[in-house]
Amino acid sequence: MTSATDADGFPILPDEPDADDPTRAPIAVPDYPEDFRAGFVCLLGRPNTGKSTLTNALVGQKIAITSGRPETTRHNVRGVVSRPGSQLVLVDTPGFHRPRTLLGQRLNDLVRDTLTGVDVIAFCIPAGDKIGPGDRLIARELADLGKPVVAVVTKTDTVSRAKLAEQLLAVDQLGQWADIVPVSALKGDQVDVLEEVLTSHLPASPPLYPTDSVTDEPQAVMVGELVREAALERLRDELPHSLAVVVDEIVDPKTQDAGRVKGTGNRLQVRVSLLVERDSQKAIVIGRGGANLKAIGSEARRGIQELLGRKVYLDLHVRTVKDWQSDPKALARLGF
Numbered sequence: 581m582t583s584a585t586d587a588d589g590f591p592i593l594p595d596e597p598d599a600d601d602p603t604r605a606p607i608a609v610p611d612y613p614e615d616f617r618a619g620f621v622c623l624l625g626r627p628n629t630g631k632s633t634l635t636n637a638l639v640g641q642k643i644a645i646t647s648g649r650p651e652t653t654r655h656n657v658r659g660v661v662s663r664p665g666s667q668l669v670l671v672d673t674p675g676f677h678r679p680r681t682l683l684g685q686r687l688n689d690l691v692r693d694t695l696t697g698v699d700v701i702a703f704c705i706p707a708g709d710k711i712g713p714g715d716r717l718i719a720r721e722l723a724d725l726g727k728p729v730v731a732v733v734t735k736t737d738t739v740s741r742a743k744l745a746e747q748l749l750a751v752d753q754l755g756q757w758a759d760i761v762p763v764s765a766l767k768g769d770q771v772d773v774l775e776e777v778l779t780s781h782l783p784a785s786p787p788l789y790p791t792d793s794v795t796d797e798p799q800a801v802m803v804g805e806l807v808r809e810a811a812l813e814r815l816r817d818e819l820p821h822s823l824a825v826v827v828d829e830i831v832d833p834k835t836q837d838a839g840r841v842k843g844t845g846n847r848l849q850v851r852v853s854l855l856v857e858r859d860s861q862k863a864i865v866i867g868r869g870g871a872n873l874k875a876i877g878s879e880a881r882r883g884i885q886e887l888l889g890r891k892v893y894l895d896l897h898v899r900t901v902k903d904w905q906s907d908p909k910a911l912a913r914l915g916f
């Protein structure tokens with residue numbers, strides 16, 4: 581077992597969880613109604629079309645990186661919208677664009693991989709942008725997928741009603757859409773309608789993520805993102821897209837039984853698993869003498885403490901799960 585300590589001398593445990601350790605128990609999914617709907621939604625569109633902002637508006641918290649510059653989103657970001665009768669799992673993809681560069685080609689492959697695993701696709705087209713070859717390219721790709729596609733006309737606050745009506749017509753003529761929804765993520769306009777429409781295209785399914793806490797879930801997503809970002813930053817090109825992050829649990833010793841970690845005081849205990857597909861990747865993530873994992877842990881802990889506004893004990897584990905990317909639903913039930 582490789583072990584490392586973080587900057588405060590607390591252990592960062594990179595090995596398999598102890599099956600008998602009660603703090604490692606999977607998160608229980610509570611009872612759900614029989615007609616519960618749950619599934620994956622992929623937000624798709626050219627760069628800068630408002631996908632990240634819309635993800636944030638749907639989830640209700642800032643979880644994706646947004647910026648005025650195109651193509652800032654380099655990896656999938658998930659948000660979970662839990663309601664009493666439904667659960668939308670949002671997958672935010674990199675911008676879909678013409679494969680001019682190898683990196684572009686890789687991003688497009690990633691987009692296609694993502695699309696095969698989702699239940700409904702939301703295709704984002706800004707209200708004020710003329711429909712161009714990029715949009716037609718995406719529309720063609722989507723036509724062959726056999727999945728419901730909701731055309732989302734974004735940034736409606738930037739145009740007049742007449743312009744919006746014109747754009748809705750143009751979008752209607754662009755392809756076969758399950759629905760067309762105009763929305764302004766910035767103003768929060770029609771975001772609830774979009775949520776309803778997307779949910780209507782989900783299959784009957786038990787919740788894919790724990791539903792007990794609507795407000796805690798985005799927090800866990802953000803914690804996971806911070807760990808993932810720290811890992812990608814540290815590992816750069818060594819480990820491209822086969823790294824997944826699972827937040828196993830967040831325990832507050834002030835209000836919950838804190839388990840068996842001695843010497844961590846009142847720190848929030850955050851347990852996170854890094855999933856890789858091969859043992860060779862596991863060795864990369866851990867690094868020599870645990871150096872990579874230690875650096876990832878320190879960097880992520882700084883961000884998590886800033887996010888949550890309190891001291892955190894971060895417990896990182898690296899696990900090999902063969903081909904975790906191939907079955908998103910099975911993975912979701914594993915807690916991913």
Ligand SMILES: Nc1nc2c(ncn2[C@@H]2O[C@H](COP(=O)(O)OP(=O)(O)OP(=O)(O)O)[C@@H](O)[C@H]2O)c(=O)[nH]1
Binds near residue numbers: 633646648651652734
């Ligand atoms: N006025 C207005 N601006 C918006 C709206 N949604 C997004 N924007 C702006 O459009 C720009 C791009 O938004 P993002 O959400 O980063 O777009 P994206 O599609 O995720 O971009 P990539 O990561 O490059 O693919 C940002 O400057 C946003 O503030 C909206 O509803 N109204």
